[in-house]
Amino acid sequence: AQSVTQPDIHITVSEGASLELRCNYSYGATPYLFWYVQSPGQGLQLLLKYFSGDTLVQGIKGFEAEFKRSQSSFNLRKPSVHWSDAAEYFCAVGPATGGGADGPTFGKGTHLIIQP
Amino acid sequence: NAGVTQTPKFRVLKTGQSMTLLCAQDMNHEYMYWYRQDPGMGLRLIHYSVGEGTTAKGEVPDGYNVSRLKKQNFLLGLESAAPSQTSVYFCASSYSGSGHVRGYTFGSGTRLTVV
Numbered sequence: 001a002q003s004v005t006q007p008d009i010h011i012t013v014s015e016g017a018s019l020e021l022r023c024n025y026s027y028g029a030t031p032y033l034f035w036y037v038q039s040p041g042q043g044l045q046l047l048l049k050y051f052s053g054d055t056l057v058q059g060i061k062g063f064e065a066e067f068k069r070s071q072s073s074f075n076l077r078k079p080s081v082h083w084s085d086a087a088e089y090f091c092a093v094g095p096a097t098g099g100g101a102d103g104p105t106f107g108k109g110t111h112l113i114i115q116p
Numbered sequence: 117n118a119g120v121t122q123t124p125k126f127r128v129l130k131t132g133q134s135m136t137l138l139c140a141q142d143m144n145h146e147y148m149y150w151y152r153q154d155p156g157m158g159l160r161l162i163h164y165s166v167g168e169g170t171t172a173k174g175e176v177p178d179g180y181n182v183s184r185l186k187k188q189n190f191l192l193g194l195e196s197a198a199p200s201q202t203s204v205y206f207c208a209s210s211y212s213g214s215g216h217v218r219g220y221t222f223g224s225g226t227r228l229t230v231v
Contacts, residue, residue: 004158009156034219034220036222042224042225043206043222043223043224043225044159044206044222046219046220049219090158090159092159094220102161102164102172102174103147103149103151103161103164103174103208103210103220104220105161106151106158106159106160107158108156108157108158109156109158
């Protein structure tokens, strides 16, 4: 069964500091990995996704993530956070091919707090 | 393009009442999904559909029914609402072509409260 673990429920970072959000996954085949962001009361916005190719993926809003197969990880990073980055972040793993279309599995989320 | 549209956005139900949540997509996607989001639980898959006329159970299907009579619509029904079904419901759709699922488009959510 596929699963996603986000070890940090809450993270507090000072504005301008660097950020790394951790994500570990378990998946029986080649994983299709995602990071989503959700602002309070809003829907989900896709930050980036990875299936194959360069293991360092660039996304929107200055975010990037690195896929490490040996560690089953897909950590999200940003060099310098802004107050507007305060939100809930979800990592997800899903089927890449049409045969497994039962939707992505989400982690429980990491709540990011930005200190002024 | 509207993408994925969920109706209604908010609803308050009394225990035992029934209702249907509508998800409509205009991207001609084959696959559609219903998730629920609860604090500290992330999103959990309720039901999904791989095409018109087909549905399947996800991780938390109990208490819900779904139908996909038209490719563009995916309905989620609660026959007898319970307080445990208070949640935010998200619909999503995805395209599958050339052997790859090309990402998922989510609706803006329906906030349901059962009292």
